[in-house]
Amino acid sequence: MKALVLSGGAGTRLRPFSYSMPKQLIPIVNKPVLEYAVENIVDLGVSDIAVIVGDRAAQITEALGDGSRFGARITPIHQDRPRGLAHCVELARPFLGDDDFVMYLGDNMLPEGITKIAEEFRADRPAAQIVVSKVPDPRAFGVAELDADGAVVGLEEKPNRPRSDLALIGVYFFTSAVHQAVAAIEPSARGELEITDAIQWLLTHGHGVKAGEYDGYWKDTGKADDVLECNRHLLGALNRRVDGDVDAASELVGPVVVEHGARVVRSRIVGPVVIGAGTLVEDSRIGPDTSIARDCVLRATQLTDSIVMAGASITQVPGLHGSLIGRSASIGPSDHAEAHHRLVVGDHTHVEVAA
Template sequence: MKALVLAGGSGSRLRPITHTSPKQLVPVANKPVLFYGLEAIAEAGVTDVGVIVGDTGREIREAVGDGSRFGLRVTYITQSAPLGLAHALLVAGDYLGDDDVVMYLGDNFVVGGISGIVEEFRAQRPDAQILLTRVDDPTAFGVAELDGSGRVVGLEEKPARPKSDLALVGVYLFTSRMQEAVRAIRPSRRGELEITDAIQWLIDRGCDVRSTTISGYWKDTGNVLDMLEVNRSVLDTLEPGMEGKVDRASEIIGRVRVEAGAEIRRSRIVGPVVIGAGSVVTESYIGPFTSIADNCRIEDSEISFSIVLENSLIDGVRPIEGSLIGRNVAVAPAPRTPAAHRFVLGDHSTVHISS
């Protein structure tokens, strides 16, 4: 079996963060979300991984390298444009050959990994195995319809009138029969080769398509709120550690990890919280479910339920919560006079102001 990890796409719902970094490399608990997927694949005993890349391929290659840090052998496959999940399988056809494949969307997060589902697939080898989860708004996902016995009888991509609340999770397992399916289908009205159409092609021809409905935690980290929720979930399992310096005037409560080279001065930290290497927190409050990346400075401020990326400064601002703050950002109070707001904002920014 090989793995195919999709790490292309523009990440439009995470702009402006993704103007300068691929969405798969936005960190959760100070580790890129893509790395969690690669670790899950390695834990499942799959070592050969094809990584689909697009316009952000250079950044993905620099972050992942040859895969050896994860115990993997990585091959990069370029997709000319994000033309659908089935299109990614199509362009990876030469790499996959006749091997079975587990396809993993690089911006998805599945708590508990995929070892169990991979083991089940290897033992039973249906033509396709999909993961499903119940969602509140099925119109935003690929949706599966099951018969009375739980067999998959239909799939539809982002339906206006969903036939169920069972959404496809971004992990799929296929035999080489799927290669025939992706070559046979045609682009949808969205101009993409839909994975739901390819799986439906298998169903229509009597192939063995099975599903597993997961009850554990799954998120597509495509927007800020979901990214913060995944950060919260990961921090809930945080192993505390004090490799950095914490002075006697500071208070540490709960599960807190202070990385090597970080310093906490006259501050209160209430976990779960992770403070990255080289960061300095001074006379501040860091509240639960917050990740501070490397080489940040937090001074005379309060922040909770947030993610702060590398080399950023928060000085004299309180309180901050539910925020995703990018790299090399400075957040500070506005001058008292003149009584006007002044901004330098990137494309697609959202600003909330109390006045």
Template sequence: MRPITHTSAKQLIPVANKPVLFYGLEAIREAGIREVGIIVGSTAPEIERAVGDGSQFGLDVTYLPQDAPRGLAHAVLIARDYLGDDDFVMYLGDNFVVGGINGAVERFRRERPHAQLMLTRVKDPHAFGVAEMGQDGQVLGVEEKPQYPKSDLALVGVYVFSPAVHEAIAELKPSWRNELEITEAIQWLIDQGRPVKSTIITGFWKDTGNLADMLDMNRFVLERIDSEVSGSVSADTEIIGRVVVGPGAVISGSRIVGPVVVGAGSVVRNSRLGPFTSIDCDCTVVDSDIEQSIVLRGAFIDGVGRIEMSMIGREARVVPGPRAPKTYRFVLGDHSEVRVGV
């Protein structure tokens, strides 16, 4: 996600104008969990401004600082005092799971394993943590990015643990990546005869680690929006399909082909948007054509023809320059400026 993530937290990149992290927090709340500890690093101030005390989600949020990325098991180690002897869910903040986590949490409460994993089938298991399965959802082994995968079942970034995982983490040594690996902690539980169960999900899941994943997730969410027009749409604007126009947004002389979201305070003039495009708050789009893209807060786009499959950072400017081709693809960092030919 560079250069976007050089200047902002990946977990706060908006999908359908809502940060990825917020989808996870909502899933946690829907599972009946109210106390949440968020592991934060260098982007802590930005995360804290966005999430606050958690009350907007019906949660009680505590922030737990980590001095550097030292692995998922290290994150649990940091949270040891906060967690006490409670069972807990670990939810990676850049993951998106359709259907939520209720099923995995409820099965954990009912069957009482020491770990409950969420798994999904993938085309290339070499790129993931992979589980070897036995009968009745029992996990026989886990391996991080194996050269010879024993299944096509990848670990989704949601885990439910009993306090036994703290005992496992206490036995770990840093891996070749100099990290404490959560897969090694899970394998320790298995080796010690502690039951580890799994739930296989068949719905949409994304680990939003690159632009293609973000755009896929944006498309998926936009496909499920309901139309709502709170802003101003002129009579000479054509709206087709499901479109959301936020309060204070002004659209004139344009064609909007849903699904599309236009955030509060944005201005769209003499342009075509969509399908599968999200325009965040306080943006300006003039004399341009944008499709299957994410435009972040405060971006300014004027007279650049066609943009597709792109992400435009906060306060970025895209304006005309000489000799423009018909189509552009961008990943622009916050506060950047690109001049393109016309």
């Protein structure tokens, strides 16, 4: 089995971050979302992985390398602009050949893995096996309709009146039969080759299509609030580890990770919190539910339920909550008097807030 990871979307819901970085590189507990996807795939025993990349291919390549640190081989495949998931399969046909493969959206978080569903696919080898999960409002997703025996009988893309609450969550298993389906379909009304149309073609032409229900935690990290929620969820499994320096005037409460080279000075850290390598936290109150990446500086700041990306600095900010702080962003005091702040700050920006 091979793997096809999709990492070329525009990420419009995560602007301003997606203006300067692929949305799949947004960090959750200081690790890019895309790395979690690759690790899940390697856990299936799959080592030959193609990654669809867009105009920020260099950043994806820098983040993943050649795949050797994951025990895999990674092959980038360029897509000039988003043209649909089925178009990604078409682009990857020379790489995939006639092998079975798993297709995985690179901005999806499934921390409990997909091993069980992969085993079901390998045992039965239907032409397609989709992964579905129950959602409160399926209108924003591809939706699967199943019969009484659990077999897939129909698919709809973002229906106004969904026939079920089972959403396709961005992981698909295919045999080579899907290539015939992709070649047969036409672009949808939005001008894209839809993978739901390809799977529906398989159904219509008598090919077996099954659904595996994922009942673990799942999150599409396409919006800032979803990123923060996912960060909270994964931080909940954190174990305390202190490899950096914490002075005698500081207090660590609960599960706190202080990575090598980080320093905590005259500060109180309430876990779960991760403080990245090379970061300085001084005269501050941090946590809970906060991830701070490498090489950041936080001074005289109070920060909760937030993600701070690499190289950012925050000084004299008394009440940051529910915030995403971009790479190398700088946040400091101003003369205005506001008691509370909530920020979504893009890369290399400068923001002034009330001291």
